[in-house]
Amino acid sequence: ENHTNAPPCIKGWIPWFGAALEFGKAPLDFIADARAKHGPVFTVYATGKRLTFVTLHEDFRTFFMSKDVDFEQAVQDACYNTASISKESFFKFHPACNALIKGRLTPGNSAMLATHLCEEFNEQLELLGDSGTRCLNDLVRSVMYPAVMSNLLGKCNSPQQNGSMKEFKERFTVYDEGFEYGSQLPDMFLREWSTAKHWLLSLMGNMIVRAEEGEHTDTGRKTLLQHLVTTITDKFLPNYGLLMLWASLANAIPITFWAIAFMMSKPSTYKKAMEEIHATLKNQDTKNTSITLEDLQEMPYVKWCILEATRLRAPGAITRRVVRPLKLQNYIIPPGDMLMVSPYWAHRNPEYFPDPEEFKPERWEEADLVKNVFLEGFVAFGGGKYQCPGRWYAIMELHMFVAMILYKFDFTLLDPLPKPSSLHLVGTQQPEGPCTVEYRHR
Numbered sequence: 001e002n003h004t005n006a007p008p009c010i011k012g013w014i015p016w017f018g019a020a021l022e023f024g025k026a027p028l029d030f031i032a033d034a035r036a037k038h039g040p041v042f043t044v045y046a047t048g049k050r051l052t053f054v055t056l057h058e059d060f061r062t063f064f065m066s067k068d069v070d071f072e073q074a075v076q077d078a079c080y081n082t083a084s085i086s087k088e089s090f091f092k093f094h095p096a097c098n099a100l101i102k103g104r105l106t107p108g109n110s111a112m113l114a115t116h117l118c119e120e121f122n123e124q125l126e127l128l129g130d131s132g133t134r135c136l137n138d139l140v141r142s143v144m145y146p147a148v149m150s151n152l153l154g155k156c157n158s159p160q161q162n163g164s165m166k167e168f169k170e171r172f173t174v175y176d177e178g179f180e181y182g183s184q185l186p187d188m189f190l191r192e193w194s195t196a197k198h199w200l201l202s203l204m205g206n207m208i209v210r211a212e213e214g215e216h217t218d219t220g221r222k223t224l225l226q227h228l229v230t231t232i233t234d235k236f237l238p239n240y241g242l243l244m245l246w247a248s249l250a251n252a253i254p255i256t257f258w259a260i261a262f263m264m265s266k267p268s269t270y271k272k273a274m275e276e277i278h279a280t281l282k283n284q285d286t287k288n289t290s291i292t293l294e295d296l297q298e299m300p301y302v303k304w305c306i307l308e309a310t311r312l313r314a315p316g317a318i319t320r321r322v323v324r325p326l327k328l329q330n331y332i333i334p335p336g337d338m339l340m341v342s343p344y345w346a347h348r349n350p351e352y353f354p355d356p357e358e359f360k361p362e363r364w365e366e367a368d369l370v371k372n373v374f375l376e377g378f379v380a381f382g383g384g385k386y387q388c389p390g391r392w393y394a395i396m397e398l399h400m401f402v403a404m405i406l407y408k409f410d411f412t413l414l415d416p417l418p419k420p421s422s423l424h425l426v427g428t429q430q431p432e433g434p435c436t437v438e439y440r441h442r
């Protein structure tokens with residue numbers, strides 16, 4: 001009998017210190033075990049924080065919509081730790097920052113970025129040469145980082161353009177891999193990570209100078225970064241820039257890797273996708289390939305593959321803070337608790353996704369994608385007021401990239417499909433082992 005009406009509480013687990021590993025359980029697996037043992041709502045008490053996990057789909061609406069939970073209060077600390085944005089500045093500028101990105105990346109505006117993105121993908125993919133053997137994850141990063149950064153921050157701010165590609169990739173990878181620890185700890189505990197963070201902040205400072213000069217609007221329109229410059233008017237502008245950059249790359253690029261890896265490891269899927277791509281692009285040049293939005297509309301199967309990869313490799317956890325007592329099931333969650341939903345596990349509920357572990361693009365046939373409606377139970381982009389503002393851009397970007405790389409290159413997978421690492425809760429999973437591919441330009 002639980003007299004306080006609070007959910008069952010698990011103590012003695014320290015998620016962000018690697019101690020979870022000593023328990024033999026990575027954080028993602030821990031959630032599934034705790035759920036099996038303690039029921040659909042449970043609290044983990046760790047390092048002075050209470051994390052209350054919500055695992056029932058029927059409670060997700062409350063998580064996203066309730067006035068008694070708050071997004072900004074949940075992530076403010078993390079924004080201080082990962083990008084040194086002061087609490088005051090964060091509460092002052094976050095709403096405008098979110099509104100700006102949401103407004104710039106509506107489905108309509110994302111469409112306008114597509115022509116330029118297509119040119120960038122062509123240019124970067126041609127740098128791969130005629131053939132080669134490489135780690136697919138690294139290949140995708142090398143091509144997408146400079147292309148997407150050129151598209152969102154301006155050509156002059158693409159790391160390839162200013163010669164910092166190799167270093168950018170290294171520093172960003174360190175920053176990204178340590179993001180979760182970094183979001184929990186003051187950065188004096190994480191020397192290498194902190195060095196990467198300061199390098200990226202300084203890089204962003206330089207990008208902002210170039211953005212302010214403003215001559216480099218190759219698309220004839222202001223870049224997302226140039227819009228940010230006019231929105232954030234305090235000294236933390238580069239810090240917001242860094243968080244925006246991280247958000248735009250951290251999930252989208254590993255999911256691109258997974259989408260291609262999943263497709264290649266399932267011959268029937270690969271074949272079907274290739275037929276669709278060839279039927280749409282017909283006899284187009286493989287070196288300078290134009291993919292328009294109309295072309296994308298003619299490749300729904302490739303889009304299903306993207307969404308299916310996003311389902312299977314959705315972020316480990318998203319969070320809100322409880323600000324007033326919150327009723328969930330028969331429990332009252334106390335104010336101050338961090339409320340957690342795991343999209344990764346939500347997408348493994350067989351009631352919503354039969355054969356949840358199967359990569360089955362066909363299941364997306366039922367979604368009304370023309371009206372931008374996902375499948376019920378799909379929460380990879382979060383929800384409510386602070387749902388991912390980059391989601392329409394992300395889908396367009398991944399759809400175009402996957403169609404183009406598969407049209408240009410013939411791939412052979414040399415390793416078995418790697419498993420996802422369950423070490424991290426924040427963001428999407430990285431592959432646990434190598435994934436080498438051989439490629440040849442068609």
Ligand code: HEM
Pocket residue numbers: 098101105244247248249251252255310314315318319379380381382383384386387388389390391393394
């Ligand atoms: C498949 C790729 C992506 C996934 C799975 C993803 C997922 C998410 C999730 C789960 C959130 C938190 C939402 C919540 O708590 O309800 C988020 C926030 C955010 N995402 Fe994405 N995202 C992706 C791509 C992108 C891209 C390409 C951009 C930018 C171009 C972007 C920009 C952002 C920003 C700026 C936020 C923070 C919003 C705020 O602070 O108000 N995301 N994303």
